[in-house]
Amino acid sequence: MVANSTINITEAYDSLSQACFILWPTDKKKHKDYTKNDGFQSLMDKTETEDFINQRHDKYYKIWNNIKTKIDKLMFDLNLSATNGIFNFVSSKLNNTDNADSINKDIQLPFKEIPTGLIFSGINPDDKRMYKQIVSKIKTVPTNHVAVLESKDCINLKNTMKIIIEQLMETNLNEENENIIDATEFYKKSKIKKSNKAPNYDPYILLGWYKHLEGVSKINNNTTSPVVIEDETKEKENNNNDNNNNSTNQSKAKHKLILFIEDFECFDVLLLQDLISIFSGYSEELPIILLIGIATSLETFHQSLPISSLSLLQIEKFKLLQSYECINEIIQKVFIETIDDFKLGVKPYQYLLDNFNFLNLSVDSFIRGLKFSVMYHFYSNPLSILSSIDPTSSEMDRIFSSLTKRHLDEAKVLTFPSFKFYINSIKSTSPKLVYELLTDDKVLKDSIREGLINLHNYHIKFRVGFECLLELQKLYQSPLFKKSKRALYLLSLQESLYDSAHVQLLIKRSKVITYPIIKKFLETIKLNIEKDEFAKKLLENFVTILNDILLKFEKFDENGNEIKEEEKKERIKKRGKQIKTEEVETKVKKEEIDDDNSYNDTLYKREKVDSSKENKLKNVEEEKINDAIIINENGKRPQKTIYDNVLLSYSNSNGTSTTQRETNISKRLRAEELRGYETMVDEVNQFINKFFKDTLRCYKEFPYYEIIYYTESSKLKKSFSAQPRSVIHTALNYPNHYLNCDCCSDNDNIIESSLHDTCIAYKLYLECGKLINLYDWFVAFGNILKDKIDKSKKKEKEQNKRIKQKQKQEAEEIAKSKEKEIKKKDDIIVLDSDNEIENVILINENKEKGKFEEHHSSDEDNEEKEEEEEEFNEKEIQARFIRAISELQYFGFIKSTNRKVDHVVKLTWGSD
């Protein structure tokens, strides 16, 4: 009896634990639907037609692909210089035949130094791309043999060497069978028979191979005359790199072995030491060049390697482009320079940027985020079909004509914020139009079309404006007036860039720039505008203004000077010479400012506060301000003093204090002198103001921008900055949040049997301490399930009640018996940790079972049927329990321990 029952259980256990069941969706067609268009689904309550779905889907791919290509190209170009630098380094080294270091031909160093290139990649986790680029570049030369080492497959010297050899020789040495030949073989084999193939980690292989290689190449082309190499190296060092030159001399140059250590930090230091000393030992025979990728700093390099091995390296440093620059360029390329393309709204952009600045300086993750938003834009927005094409194009007409009524209704809702704004703005002026917009689809259609066109033009203008803004920034030295592209763009999304304090500041300051510079600036603006004809068309009025300003400049320049010359001669002789030059003005302004100090302080304080706040988030350089030149017509334009004060305050904070004060008279005099110039300056200034005001607007001002801009950030947050801990916890603790079923409540105190098994196990788990006795767990679990099962057969015969009691008793039985179990678990065989847990259960279970039987047999009347019931329940519970805990194990909540055989260790935070 006992025996076979246990057997049954084992069988049951086996089948249940080993099989796993996947339930395919029954309806085949449905199933197909999901995968179609990568799950792009019909929107607008499924009224959207296949055609539109496809449109969105295809658009998504089109857009994303060209963004992707843009970025890839960009990255490539950005790293080009660094790559070439490294390439030249490699090709310049060891070119002369015999001695190790070509530069030190004049003097022999006692150390055999290995030429080593340290590549500082910055800590961005996406430097792989650049490395690939470098390697491929190096490999363009046939005589360069590269071995790329990654920490993850260089566990010990042995297989590191193996990898090196294999990669350099571009063969893989077949793994000679290290496995132990069985005893008889062992004794029979006479030693000579053994294959005397060199172990595949034997540096001698490399040696032999290289000798052979050189021999061959010697035959092919007789060796280079050192002279040739001489000037070659020269050229190289002058970083001139035209490939054909390289390739030509490379064909003559000797073979080189390049070891590329990708992630220095992760390598075992001792291993590297040995590697270095080994190869420096071979440096006569093997021309080795090391390239080491370092994420951190030279300091770390020195930290980790002892100087004994450092002295074997002849280091040169290379800096890869840091991710900040990359991101700037990407933003420029993807967002600013594109006209009819996907755009990010402020929220998602900010999110991505913050992630980049604060959490990971990773360009890749930025790109990932971007991709996601593109995808989601087209996935969720039925109107996205209107985005990213030239609204004036015929293509657009087609789409527009195809638009359904539903689309337009959707449009009203979807573009609600901007639409409403728009309505409000016009309802006073033209209520009729408003009415039509809301009622007549035709009108709406047109207005949408118009809106899109406006956006289109806005983008064109914005591009120009932005470039000019950058130009303007370039004019100033002080870091205070410089903001990175990414920061500027953020501003431009938040508000009209023109209104931003920063830009206002810049414009203000433009007043005090000397003629020639400002003139050049204006010219560049002109150039920028005329660069593409659209912009030219849109901004021609500015062009005209510009032109006559420039004209004026010509004239004014001359006579303006005349005047000043004379006045200077008459009035103030000592400082005359410099009058026109900036410094003078500088002083003047500063002094004037000094007067205002007293009443500016209050303002200054306020300014300071928020400026510092923003500074903290922006990069920090901006903090240190050096204002040699703080200027503006402070006294004469009281209404504009705010910004002056900002400057002033900065200047004060740096404690730039001017020495000499001036009398009111002289001040007035200079004022006169300057007036002529001023009118000019004003004109320019007005122009600049107008120009930027017109170009640097914010996308929010335009109706229907939602069609083009992706403004949703929550989805991004959800999918990119997950909070696994809390999520898993809620999932397991309050499954109804996800299943939204009403069977169980959020009540923490009671564990309902209606919960999913894993949840029950988890809830119990939360109650346990560090070590969990599996059997207790099992019992508790069982109890919970049991009353569920019982509930199910509530309305059966009273006999069942008896069973229930029995089960209760058994439960106690179990509970009691447990202790004994613990004491005498000598018979528990420890198996490997995986199925250990189950085993323990099983064993305990079997004993348990034994008890049952006795117990039962002692019981008189109720027979077979019940027992089957019993067994069935027991089996089922056990199976479900095992599944539950193995799931938890899989999640990493528990782990079997050797300390106590029938216990598991709790791996996560306590109950939280």
Next chain:
Amino acid sequence: MEIQNEIDEQFEILRKNYPGRELQITRLQDLIGDIHQVVPPSIFIFGDSATGKTSIVRSIFSKYKENASFINCIDCYTPRLLFEHCLNKLSGYIPNPDNLYSNYAHCETISEFIHFLTEICDKNKNEDEELTGRYLIFDNAERLRETNPLLLSALLRVPEITNLNITIILISNIVWEKFRSQTGMLEPILLQFPSYSKSEILNIMIRDCPKDENKNFYYIFIELLYDVFNKPCRNLNELRHMAMLLYPKYIEPIQEGKATRNDTVKLFKHIEIYFKQALDKLYLRNISSSEWKNKSFEEYVEPTVNSDIRFELPYYTKFLLIASYLASYNPPRYDLRFFSKSSENKRRKSRKQEDVSGSKKSQQLYGPKVFPMERMLAIFYSIIDDPIEGTIDINRQIASLKTLKLLIKVGNTDVLNQMKCKCNVNYEFIQYLSKSVHFDISRYLYEAV
């Protein structure tokens, strides 16, 4: 016999080329100079680094043809490599494409090794039964101890067991006492290469004098150099290294016609600054020989300190690192005082008792302490101003700090909330970091450094 002659010549040459090593060379000649003599079972050559051990022995045995195998124990990092390389050398066997990169034999154990050894010796035993010595030289012998403790004593037994005319020569820069293992270590004959005296060093360095240069003039230079550098380091190679790189600078004024060879004072003045730099940078390899050469005078003068240590980190990551530094260097019991937002004034006080009494060592000297992750995070959240929730990104950053070895995980527990770490960055770097984020680290440190 002709080998013998070559060998004798070689010894003569060496005596000339290695001033200050005549004695050692002669003794070596006595012991192993005669290839047809009974060889001593084992010799242990020791002495400080850069005392000519390796180079002398190497060049001696370069003449012994296939009777000697010179093995560097660093690149024979497994016994198998050791044995097979030995055999290759003795049998003049070289793996190459033609023999499919095979060694003389497949040999993993010392017993196999002995068989092959005898095999080789018997094979090319010269007919007239006249015995010839075989020499196994192991450079960096200290490495032999690592692989397995018996290997060394086994090797030393080889002559006795095989009863061949073999000698084992060990070269190492550590003393023999450190080799003695428990079982059956035969005592080798000790042969010390003592460190060079000043005069010897100068005699050697003078040999680097450029041909076109007046010996005395050069001598003045190297003597000066020696006097400057011998205090921190007497390693001959280092000194030569310096001399090589500094000499061009030394004679610069002469080439530019600013000075003549005679006005030494002027030259000294000129070279002084370079010496200073050399000690700071060159000697420590902060700038490599090649970089050193392509540098202008200004660059030598300007102090390029911090450029070495700085690199960009994400904003929060910086704080994570700072937090872990604080966690590593502050005693936990002070956390409340430092990081509870309330007690501003207390902080002030705590900084008073920085200075520790001379007798007990300051905690700073003991380096970073281990801290549990939770504590570090707590500090992190308290020192960072804007509230952020613990997203996966934070964990990811911690992980990447670990991969960058800026944090070091201590012990290997899987229990997530029990992970313990150490901060692996020095104060200088932390200072730079905290400056970059406007965080006044000194206010939070228990002991100001």
Next chain:
Amino acid sequence: MLQDTLPNINKKDINNVKRIILNNLTGKSYTNKLIGLEEQYNTLYDICKKTIETGESNSTLLIGNRGCGKTMIVNKLLDNLDKEYNKDKQTFLTVRLNGLIQSDDRLALKEMIYQLSQEEAMENLNSTSFSEVLSYLLNVLSIGTKTSKPVIIVLDEFDLFTQHNKQTLLYNLFDIAQSNQNPIVVIGLTCQLNVVELLEKRVKSRYSHRQVLCFPPIEIEDFEKIIINSLKIPENNSKINKDYIKKFNTEVDKIFSDESIKTIINRLFDITNNSRNFLKICIEPIYKLSVNQPYPKVNDFLDAYTRQYIDSKTELLKGTSILELCLIIAMKCLLEKHIEVFNFEMIYDEYKKFVQKIEATGNGREIFFKKQVAMKALEHLIAIELVLPTEASGKCPKEYRMMKVLLEPNQITQAVLKHNECPTSIKQWGTRWL
């Protein structure tokens, strides 16, 4: 003057002399007679004799300190037995295994196969169990007839064999020996007196508890005798000029009558009575022999002695730079503060304190160096293992890596005193508190 009394010493003679003596010194030859080990030899001899003649198996252990001549006995024994019985290499076979070389039983067995030159015989073996292979091997030896060839098995470094997994080899050998399947003698050589305890129960039970103990010379005379003996040339040597031999031997006697040599011998004898220690000294002087210096000199022995028995650590320290010396002294200071384990920062701290102290005298500057430089110096000290790190590298910034110094304070003071170029101020610092 010697030269002309004996004009006819040629290089050949010298070489022969060298060869003979060196063979003695390095224990390569076993011609010269044993001293104080006669009866040990005899007992072993009898055992083997029995086996060879009557084919009765046996097992014994030969126990004695290092260098007391165990191997010598065995060599001599086998040599003689060969001479007696093995003219044709047929009567008996010998197997010599060494615990250092045959590091596990498989290897050992394989080695046996090899030495018994039975490899081809093994080709048609189809069993894997150790014992079967072994017995198979031994049975192969029996040529047709019932009586199989006796085998003498010598296990050098016997104690190492006891460490092998389950002591399989020993078990089987002893088992065979006991159950007398094949006539074998197992002779184990070891210097561990308690070696029998190392045997497992089952192994011990099968081992005939026969032990032969050999003792190093107790009397200094014997000690001396051994040495002189191995330095002399047997008169009967035909190859070499007779008078030369005579002269040479007398010279040797003369040397050992010299007082200074006697004192050395005494000293060494007090340290350990292992004669090798002195023979080691003799080697160099013998190598020095040449045509124009045909006889060993006392002085050679003397400075050979000094060379072989210097305190090499202090020697090493002599060569260190001032900075390194300073660091070592700093460590000494830490030791005196009862800080046994310390890191660079602490050492540097001490060093700095010292420098500041002597700043007043003005000569502080030129011996003070910045941290990195000192660090490099320390790394050198670690490289030559005067300082030993106690924790693995890369576990923390290397300034904080804990380490301890492997020198006695007085060793350090010695070094400081011996060190030339060492400024007085540092000398004082280093020798303080003595």
